[in-house]
Amino acid sequence: MKASAKVYALHLGVVALLAGLGFVLPEYHFGLLSRIMVLAVFAMGYNMLFGYVGLLSLGHAMFFAAGLYGAGLSVIHLGWSVPAALAAGIGCGAVLALLVGLLALRTSGVAFMIVTMMFAQVFSLLILYFSAWTGGDQGLVVPQPARSLALGATTLDLTNPATRYCAALTLFTLALFVTLGLVRSRYGRVLVAIRENEERTRMLGYDTFSNKLVAVVVSGAICAASGAVYALLFGYVGSNFASVQYSILPLLWVLLGGAAATLGPLVGTLFMYYVTDITSGYTSAYLLIVGVALILLVLFFPKGILGTVRQRWLGWLP
């Protein structure tokens, strides 16, 4: 089998597996997996920039939150429909990413981390400042009746667990194949070249700034799509999603699952979620256990789970 056929078979297999799990998972895990798929898309957006371009951002919570608030507030205050709200959320994230990228990409390395973190802090404080509209630190509920999607004669209730699972799987599948297509394209190879040696890439005639800027916008838009869908599926927008914690989380998920691996974000998010969920049932010191698990993973899987699998056994993994 050709490498590309293997790649597509694997990704289709993962999507089919997730779809199949929907029929057999117990109710709780069914709901949890919906949430994990949506947040894995957030990690995919992060991976786009961190894994493939080598830019470590500490401010991606602002893109997730831009999608969250863009979609949520347009439903709450403007009464927009779900598709319009989704578009608004993704649009907000993309525009914000463009503006942040134009400024932050003038820096690199540690400075890029600091600048993105500062932008995210400004965004978070703006949410608190405009609390009359955003609900401040308490956040707002997206009304249940507004969370339905009219498709011809059918109306899909996004608060229904089965509909929610399908919607999350649809978003996940789209994001997975968009990122897969991008990283396997000519453009994706340019991004990897920038990551490996930006100077040499520039000498080869590529406009590295423009390529990185497009990557920031794509990354921001994917994260915003995740945030927008989160607001519409789970009905809550809150400033904690713009906090630095939500900038660190996708970094952890990607590092765990494997940076620059298209399926790494799913594996990392799944792993972290279940370690937290299971251990919190036994002890309030569950973060200690999560920390130990992270240390063990770094020791034995330094490139993340899928990164190590790729290095040792499956070199064709994208």
Add this chain to the structure above:
Amino acid sequence: MDKKPFDLSKSRLTRRTALKGLAAGAGLAAAPGFVRYAQAQSSAPIKIGFQSHRTGIGAAYGRWYEKTTAAAVKAINAAGGINGRPVEVVIEDDGTDPGRGAEVVGKFATQHKTDIVFGTLFSHVVIGSAPAAGEAKMPYFVVSEGHHVASTKLNRYVFQPGITDVKSQIQSMAPWIAANAGKKVTQIFPDFAFGYDHRDYLPPALKAQGADVIAQIAIPPTESSFTKYFPQIPAETEVIYHVMVGPAVLTFVKELGEFYGSNRPQLFGFIDSLEAVDINSPGLEFLDGSHFWEGSPRYAQADDSAAQKAYRAAVGIDDNGAAVGDPKDVSTAAHMFGCWETLYVVKKAMEDAGYKGPEDRAKLVEATEALTEFAEGPEHPQGPKTFNGKIHQCFGIQNISKVEGGKLKVVHKTKIEDGLYEPEGDYPKQAL
């Protein structure tokens, strides 16, 4: 040695034996609690999902909420449980995080399969979890004091029957402040939602009493030093109304003391600032003589009712409001009574509804909405309350306490009517 099998055919039931048996059975059945426990033996427990702030910013509250809940459940079970079934509490940590809070509600509904979810304090966790409760049609009894439930912005499954909301609390304070502390008030509050409730509700309440808020100073949540804000306090201020919360409150009080020295305006605050903090901590001396709102008094009072004394003993707090045997472990007394009282409201509503299991959750919602008042007593030791089923919120008395000799002494109790306001919506109009 041969063991003979127990042979029923050889036993004879005489009339005397039968009468003895009947008499013994009747005696047991008439004994308090027996009937209910006899049924309980064949019934599964009522499972209450406790969404606890075990970690995160709410951990101090969470620990005491757990202690109070455990004490209330012990008392309820000792008296026969609910509808003859024992109560079992299942605890999940929400990390004081709204995202995790919603997941925890889902876990209670679909994995633990609890009958209700209960006990959340922090407003953002309540608001973040409410959609999950509404979608799962899971009655969600919070002990938060936020105005979010009464605002009717949540959904029909969310109730706050065991603690008053902040709007009502603020409104209740205004008459006493205007009459006793002063008529020109400057507010200092944290620049986030908790502070905004005070910013928005105090001025109209004071206006109605002939007093005015002459300045409002919002302090960013990231601030760690406050001296630069104090020159903004107008010189004619008679009362400083402060509701700073979080670790910075000690610095705030210390710097305020350094700014004013011995010649200060009256101080009025909400004890939320100092819950689980020893009032005699270094730096808090400046608060001597100042006044605080307390939901339930931290310190034992001379006129405590028998119910209040029994409640404090059951929860395990001493006369200073600290854990019995550990004077440094100061409780969150002003709020945690809400867990005790809420569980008794749940008990009453489940009994009124004839609650048998999750299929009766809608009946439980309607039975809770039908409640109107709770008399002061062992089930409601903080005081009497009324309940408005339209807005799913209770109303009760409030305490104003003065810091005297390193203790908080209640100097005034408000009336229930002081905290009443017009309903802002009507939850029962929403479909179940």
